[in-house]
Amino acid sequence: MIEVKNIKKSFEDKQVLKGISATFYDGKTNLIIGLSGSGKTVLMKSMVGLVAPDSGEILYDGRDLLKMDSKQVKELRKEIGMLFQGSALFDSETVLGNVMFPLMMFSDMSPAEMKDRAEFCIERVNLKDANKKYPSELSGGMQKRVAIARAIALNPKYLFCDEPNSGLDPKTSILIDELLSDITHEYGITTIINTHDMNSVLGIGENILFVNKGECGWIGNKDAIYDSTNDDLNNFVFATRLFMDVKKAHELRKKMQ
């Protein structure tokens, strides 16, 4: 479980995070949603230590990231997997090399064991016959899968995903969402997904934090989102005709029941 308490962050004069508090649970897909510029990426980067917040607490199962020394941070990071928006695969390594990389750096496995583990992770994300390919030879969806395989190679306790669906077609996006959801439940990982994708929100949002202008706008889940009276949230989630129709259909079904 990860708890953030009263996180504040300013860049020069602009306060981006204005005291956000939230809890992200084990074995659940925790979503951070919000408009562009609302501060959700800064929140996620603060949580993983890429950005230093001005104040607040970030508790990883009770261990405060902001009070750790560099050695403790390094140890904690071995428990974290992260999927970046652009996949961030190493260009010079093959798919197998990318997935083996964290094992090579931080495990005591033999080369054969590392290869087996990497191949298992690659199979787990439903990638076949891609082991010897380089990232530039893969499609966007395949790159995301490789990045997921690399992120889970060391059996992380915490998985962070920064806009995992960006640049993907709707069908591939759903497949990636399902994969993340399955992995989360299978391994009991605390998964935190930063997304704009409403399919993800209504599909896998078990615990949703809506960040609005640097503040905690709303907290709930995918079912509660339909009944929310928060105008900012409704304007964000049900902004398009498609999702307005989804909401109407949901209300109609509720009345009929």
Add this chain to the structure above:
Amino acid sequence: MILRTALQTFGSYCLFIWRVFSIPDKWKVFFKRYIGEINKLGIDSIPLIIVISLFIGAVCTIQMKLNTTSPLMPRYAVGLATREIILLEFTSSILCLILAGKVGSNIASEIGTMRVTEQIDALEIMGVNSANFLVLPKIAAFVSFICVLVIFSMATSLGGGYLVCIVSDIVPLSTYVYGIQTMFNEWYVWYALIKSVFFAFVISSVASFFGYYVKGGALEVGKASTNAVVTSSIMILLLDVVLTQLLLQ
């Protein structure tokens, strides 16, 4: 304002170097990357060095012949002067200025691209000291291999003059060979090697620094690459003055 920026940049560079020179997480991975960098930064530069050194050696010989027309000058002076130019300045300073363009831009653009595509962030999230992991093998490889490149350049440059003597007969071959052997001072070879080690460190570390701190996109990577080449070239020229004073006085 300019002084403040310069001091800030120098401070950041020192902190960066401090991070680079820490103990690698895994020596096996370090040596694997070290060998890869020797191949990429060193061995891949050999063809360029051969071509440039061959032509510069040839041109130096021709220039020496054309500009030493006095009958009082011995004919072997052509070979002697060519050798001194090559040992004292060309194979260390000029060669490193050329390598600052090739190797410096290569390093800055590679690390800069890794930065803008979040590959460096990915390393940091995994708990890897990215500066040490990416940069130390490059610096170690280039600094250790530069001596090979300089010796290669010395031999090829003198070979260029030798070829000119064979092809054009501007100086008898035996006189040229006598010239390049006459009054040979071994210290000049060491002087070139010592200077080139310093220059190699400047090229690889400055280029890595500019690449590592890129912010933005492709445009900024290009700018960082240019800045790396310009800054390391200026640093080489400044160091050349200092080292020449120190080593040849």
